[in-house]
Amino acid sequence: MQIYLPIAEVSVNAFLLLGLGGMVGILSGMFGVGGGFLMTPLLFFIGIPPAVAVATEANQIVASSFSGVLAHFRRRTVDIKMGLVLQAGGLVGAALGVLVFNYLKAMGQVDLLVKLCYVVFLGVVGGLMFIESLNAIRKSKKAGGAPAARRQRSWIHALPLKMRFRTSGLYISVIPPVMVGICVGILAAIMGVGGGFIMVPAMIYILGMPTKVVIGTSLFQIITVTAFTTMLHATTNYTVDIVLAVLLLIGGVIGAQIGTRIGVYMKAEQLRILLALMVLIVCGKLALDLLLTPSELFSLGAGGGH
Amino acid sequence: MRRLLIAALIFALPVQAAEEEVVLGLSQDRVAITADFDGSEILIFGAVKRETPIPDTEPLEVIVTVSGPDHPVLVRRKERKLGIWVNVDAVLVDSAPSFYVVATSAPFDQVLTDIEDLRYRVSIERAIRSVGAAMHIRGAQEFADAVVRVRANEQLYAVRENTVAVDQQTLFRTAIDMPANLTEGDYTARIFLTRSGKVVSSYETTIDVRKVGLERFLFTMSREQPFLYGLMSLAIAIAAGWGASAAFRLLRNN
Secondary structure, eight states, X not given: OEEEOTTTOOEEEHHHHHXXXXXXXXXXXXXXXXXXXXXXXXXXXXXXXXXXXXXXXXXXXXXXXXXXXXXXXXXXXXXXXXXXHHHHHHHHHHHHHHHHHHHHHHHTOHXXXXXXXXXXXXXXXXXXXXXXXXXXXHHHHHTTSOOOOOOOOOGGGGOSXXXXXXXXXXXXXXXXXXXXXXXXXXXXXHHTSOOXXXXXXXXXXXIOOOHXXXXXXXXXXXXXXXXXXXXXXXXXXXXXXXXXXXXXXXXXXXXXXXXXXXXXXXXXXXXXXXXXXXXHHHHHHHHHHHHSOOSOOEEEEETTTO | OXXXXXXXXXHHHHHHHOSEEEXXXXXXXXXXXXXXXXXXXXXXXXXXXXXXXXXXXXXXXXXXXXXXXXXXXXXXXXXXXXXXXXXXXXXXXXXXXXXXXXXXXXXXHHHOOHHXXXXXXXXXXXXXXXXXXXXXXXXXHHHHHHHHHHHHHTTSEEEETTXXXXXXXTEEEEEEEEOTTOOOEEEEEEEEEEETTEEEEEEEEEEEEEEOHHHHHHHHHHHHOHHHHHHHHHHHHHHHHHHXXXXXXXHHHO
16 A cells, blocks of 8 residues: 655555564564664654655654553653653753754765764664673573673762662763763754663663663653654754655554563573664664775755755 | 846747747646555646737747656666676766656657757656766766656656647647656746747746655654654564554464
């Protein structure tokens, strides 16, 4: 069934969109990532104009994250206090990110820089997670499942403005979470994603939060940041396609529910290694696009606007 | 203004002198883009009206063109820099139609001479205007060619030779396929009658391509009330997220 998207001005198969939404939704629920880093390139691939894909994806992430976070709320795996601190940073970061984005746009190299951002961040984050999870699995097999000591005292514990985060079992300064929120917000706005794939490792490795709490909390934070981004895109660029969003989110919310259930039955290390693999695959694909000779050296854009 | 006037004169002259005139019919003069729009086919047909007997020179040939609204297009070219492919330069093509199809009753070089093509801008290459193309960039023509190539791959530009049927040098008809990825606007259909490569008569009419119904409503709202539109998008997203969560809980409890 073909459907014409009013803002994107292209006609696409409705079931293809439902399927894509569902697939990405499952991953979103399993790993606590919005799935934007996967969905946005997929939308480019099926012929949605990039500006519309990025803006609409932000709206879809709101839906799948909301659906996912409700399930986590019920299981009490959301650290609301930590989430609010991260959100405060995230909103500041997103606003800064939009400024940076517009500056890059004026220089005419925004596509390249967005892609390079993807390759660098996905590569580093995916690589680190993969190695770490592999080591964790090997260790737990050898030592008969004795958990490795995670929390060492480091510079993070020496900072002022300490706050107690009961759900995470942490007593740390608010400065690192706010900084993480700002950094992720900037990247999220530039790359047009929720930022979960950076947020999740940052929470685990920098803040030292337990993996089970990390997923719910990152979903909680993503909702606010992507809702803010959606409004920015809708009011300044008019690129949010509501029909596209509805089709993606019908698939997405159902997928997210299934994904959350699957996530409960998997071990944290297995979840992390799967997420690392996913991130590395997307990174590899984007890197190949930059390295291989493209079949068409020319690209068309709207004149005057850029 | 002067250029317009000259263009008008060029168009007007041969029509005045024509002994053969086009009488045109269209299967539809408007295309409505609805939610399930999946492309459209427009039948363009007509007859040649003449007071005098059919001239026994070269046979009559017919060219039909349909073009979408003109827009400037920024064409970027990639080059390998430090191992990765980077946009290195860009040329602004002043005006290129969003959609362009040429249908002819015989091979293109037989139905129209280059000079007449230049005058009436019939072929795809002539329909694209790039007067301001920066000359300092190597091969500015390559950029204009790229527009044609990229749009032809997207089925937006096409030359269909031998697809106009002409009967008895009097009746003609052709079908033009409009793809699903159409943009809105006033499309122009032009019909040229030619003999020995010269245009003897031409006719122009407009096909209205518009979004209707829900498509129209959403598009207008997104432009005129963007804040409300954004809030509506978010409300739908949150409602869908909550709905799915609640539905799954019900399913599991039963």
